[in-house]
Amino acid sequence: MKEFLHEVADSVQNAVTRRDMNWGEDLGLGADGTTTSLIDKVAEDLVVEIFQEEYPDINILSEELGYMDNGGENTLVLDPIDGTYNATHGFPFFSLSMAIGNQTMSDCHYGLVRHLTSGVSYWAEKGKGAFKDGIPIKPSQPKRDKLVLAAYLGQETSDRGFQIAHIPRRVRAYGSAALEICMVAEGMLDGFHLSSKKGYRDLRVVDIAAATLILREAGGEVYDDDGNPVDLPFKVNARSQVLAVGDKVVLEWIK
């Protein structure tokens, strides 16, 4: 499965880095109620096609199509493009996320996040650690006076989100949650936070299933705003606030 998922990611990367397409073309609303751009559709169709060919009994949960029940025990939890805005505006920071599990995030056994312009792969298999291009990764040892957090900010951010943004020495906002959680796993960020007003823009299981497994296998954790580890069922509209940290001490510092 590891090799297969990496090959799927290669196919998507080859497809979406073509420069002769209008990737930002608006195709209307996907199953989750957010807009679909051409790049989302092309990437999703490609992954679904390859899975249907090679593993026709794996169910598929994805941002645009919703839930495809193929009668199997396992489900592919797919975000074809995380960071669509970046992808369609020329900023080379967006990713493909794929996790394989049974019913919820906590039983995922494989997770792959592919940075689609650099080609870097973040990978985890449950119980076997987390890797970046094959090399084991671990989170940072954060320093309180040099804390670096990525955060989701703007008109839809919750009060809690802004409160947290006042605390670190540096705040970053790169625009792909899956990659930002992987950056926590590899120690380039001390944490990542997203919570939205009324929860409408909180993260979905497709956004975070793969990256959460990677971070947990690296030694970190993903919490909601109540401080509980996040677990979401494989449903297209299951959402949670996310506070991803490499070291639990960060929870104390941002109280």
Add this chain to the structure above:
Amino acid sequence: MKEFLHEVADSVQNAVTRRDMNWGEDLGLGADGTTTSLIDKVAEDLVVEIFQEEYPDINILSEELGYMDNGGENTLVLDPIDGTYNATHGFPFFSLSMAIGNQTMSDCHYGLVRHLTSGVSYWAEKGKGAFKDGIPIKPSQPKRDKLVLAAYLGQETSDRGFQIAHIPRRVRAYGSAALEICMVAEGMLDGFHLSSKKGYRDLRVVDIAAATLILREAGGEVYDDDGNPVDLPFKVNARSQVLAVGDKVVLEWIK
């Protein structure tokens, strides 16, 4: 001068993308009172050496060395590395800035910002437009409900900075002000804002001289928090808040 500045940027890019150096090594405080890392020092020394060889009468104002008076009319306003934190933590988004002028930002005649990992060059010559790798650039036509601003956020951000961060649909924070201002010039961002508590971390003339010329030549403007166009003298500690916009309408939207 255009060709020469691009060659200087090539030399710096070749030097600092070597992987066998401990680029984050801390070398103490520079002339502006901020810490100097090995990458800052190597890049600055290289630019100064090349200028001293080819244009020994051009004065140099730079982040680490301060002001070197070589008796000429023109001054190189140099930020050897903007985005040192990114550079020393493996995030490929940092830049070299060089402007040539007489005494203040407003009389700069050349500006070059080089993205040191992608190799992209943003260039402007006063009165002759702004270019990205030789192709003319212009700012976005912003949409109020889809506004995208880059912002400087964290414990040192002013109240005004946080107030602005509540307004756009998307906030980004990439960690290199010069590149973020260039992204406004090319329409990838609708604006960029930085203002700090008590002004200690406001931007310096070395950070913004080149990018400001590029944005102005592209059709945008750089304002302070009072709404006045920014002009700073060539002094190592001259600082200003920065609100860089491609279109003046953004000023109204974030009032």
